[in-house]
Amino acid sequence: HDRLVQQIEAAVPSWSMAPLVASLQAMRGIALITAATIVGEIGDISRFESPRRLMAYLGLVPAEHSSGTKVRRRGITKAGNARVRRLLVESAWTYCRAPRVSQSIQRRQEGIDLDIVRTAWKAQLRLHDRYRRLSTTGKPKNVVITAVAREFVGFIWAIGQQVAATAGREAPLAA
Numbered sequence: 001h002d003r004l005v006q007q008i009e010a011a012v013p014s015w016s017m018a019p020l021v022a023s024l025q026a027m028r029g030i031a032l033i034t035a036a037t038i039v040g041e042i043g044d045i046s047r048f049e050s051p052r053r054l055m056a057y058l059g060l061v062p063a064e065h066s067s068g069t070k071v072r073r074r075g076i077t078k079a080g081n082a083r084v085r086r087l088l089v090e091s092a093w094t095y096c097r098a099p100r101v102s103q104s105i106q107r108r109q110e111g112i113d114l115d116i117v118r119t120a121w122k123a124q125l126r127l128h129d130r131y132r133r134l135s136t137t138g139k140p141k142n143v144v145i146t147a148v149a150r151e152f153v154g155f156i157w158a159i160g161q162q163v164a165a166t167a168g169r170e171a172p173l174a175a
Contacts, residue, residue, distance in 0.1 A: 005033060017039045017044070019163050020039050022112060023163045024159060025108040027159070028094045028124050029093070029094035031104075031108070034087050038084055041084045044164070045156065045164075051158070055150055055153045057080045058085050059076055059082070060076055060085060061150070063076065088149045091149070092127070092148040095124065095152070096145075100124075101124075116162050119155060119159055123155035126155075127155075130147065131145075
């Protein structure tokens with residue numbers, strides 16, 4: 001396990017997607033391995049024209065069974081990449097705790113564009129609030145966390161867009 005982590009740490013800096021991997025780590029719940037896995041599995045996040053497309057790609061949107069005028073919503077579709085979906089749901093558990101920037105997050109944010117750091121902070125505030133509000137409705141914890149993970153994807157998409165915009169000013173970001 002440690003050897004694999006060391007190999008990933010060594011490989012990421014020379015990867016064309018390194019800026020995106022570094023930027024995603026500004027968020028709570030996403031360290032190097034999670035960020036590298038998300039980017040490795042999805043590729044260039046900016047290729048999705050909206051956060052909803054990315055959410056659908058990951059299977060984090062409600063399933064629907066419609067017949068005539070009747071519309072029934074079900075749990076998430078679970079279409080798409082199960083590995084990334086599981087990682088996002090696991091990461092979403094960190095938003096149960098009150099927003100704060102720990103020392104490890106602060107270290108990961110060093111050298112990251114200030115707009116991305118602001119987006120990460122906004123995510124902490126909003127996702128924790130979403131967790132609190134949904135928890136008080138009596139919904140099962142895993143349903144609440146899945147809803148938080150879905151919204152979490154929106155912030156990941158936003159950071160992907162910010163990184164692509166920054167890379168567009170410097171050099172093209174290739175997958």
